[in-house]
Amino acid sequence: MYVLTQISRWAIPVLLFIIPFYAYLKKVNVYEVFVEGAQEGITTAFKILPFLVGMLVAISVFRASGAMDYLIRFLAPATNFLGIPGEILPLAVMRPLSGSGALGITAELIHQFGPDSFIGRLASTMQGSTDTTFYVLTVYFGSVGIIKYRHAITVGLIADVSSFIASVIICRLYFGG
Amino acid sequence: MVNIIWLILLLSGIIVAGLNGNIEVVTESAFKAAQTGVQISLEIIGIMTLWLGLLKLAEKSGLVGLLSKLVRPIAVLLFPSIPKDSPALGSIIMNLSANILGLGNAATPFGLKAMSQLQELNPHKTVASDAMITFLALNTSCITLIPAMVISLRVQEGSANPVEIVGTTILATACGTVCAVSADIILRKKYRSRF
DSSP: OHHHHHHHHHHHHHHHHHHHHHHHHTTHHHHHHHHHTTTTTHHHHHHHHHHHHHHHHHHHHHTTTTHHHHHHHHHHHHHHTOOOGGHHHHHHTTTOOOOHHHHHHHHHHHHHHHEEEEEEEEEEEHHOOOHHHHHHHHHHHHHOOOOOOOTHHHHHHHHHHHHHHEEEEEEEHHHHO | OOOHHHHHHHHHHHHHHHHOOOHHHHHHHHHHHHHHHHHHHHTTHHHHHHHHHHHHHHHTTTTHHHHHHHHHHHHHHOOSOTTOOOOHHHHHHHHHHHHHHTTTHHHHHHHHHHHHHHHHOOTTTTTTOOHHHHHHHHHHHOOOOSSSHHHHHHTTTTTGGGGGHHHHHHHHHHHHHHHHHHHHHHHHHHHHOOO
């Protein structure tokens, strides 16, 4: 617990120190290069805008209509047994399929429940802890003409499911609730 | 698949609202969500700008190269089928290091290079090799040290401690990576007999 807290506290300050300092040692024009990279911040934000709007609209309608409540009640026996909040399931399904789609769902969960709620913290942890498995496999195998994936998809999904379960357990232990 | 999920969320929401007799919530929540989406994108610009500036410094200074020295011994262990002096190993290490630092744009070219170098070592050109699957297991499960986008979202929504999820994210990621690598080692033998 203590270690996790210290990692969270120190991660950003340490990187803010090390990266510019290392760049300076390597004779990089630190400020100019920083600004050059920083310009991409605006394009990144605008690039994700349509994805966020699309996914937020769909999931908000799904939630506001009461359909989400039906789904959560329907899955309650399973989710209660596993100790998983039902609200998080759409994110778990979307995460391996689409990075921007999952980001939209995470944004909605944080917005809806608050960043410091259990669901907000769990969604934050889940969003950061796995990658878009299907996208990566398709692009990488496709680039060299591999048709038979063998156990690659199984391994990728095992990674996703285990990070998901680990996120739930770790957040429960660490944040409580 | 994403198309289907998106469609199901939207259409089933509208149908349920209609059946429950409160169809007006559809219009209201859709419009509100669209505005929230724009608001979120605009408000994360600050932190994303700071972070991408920092990542550019990491890229230009060759921090990836420094990190790859730490990753190398682990990679040698995990890829017994690749000769130690093979350029494929170098590309894999660079890809993973760039991923850990969050340099998505820099990671992809290394990753694709690694795949084509692994393909040269692969005896069956249409079947994924052991090394390729191990590489992708690592690539999809072990990612970014600092989830900058998530932190920006948390800042934008007024979190009291936006970075508190860094430690939990790293630990959850580590669990996923360990499970992926173990599953790969177990399943590798089982799938070998099939071709």
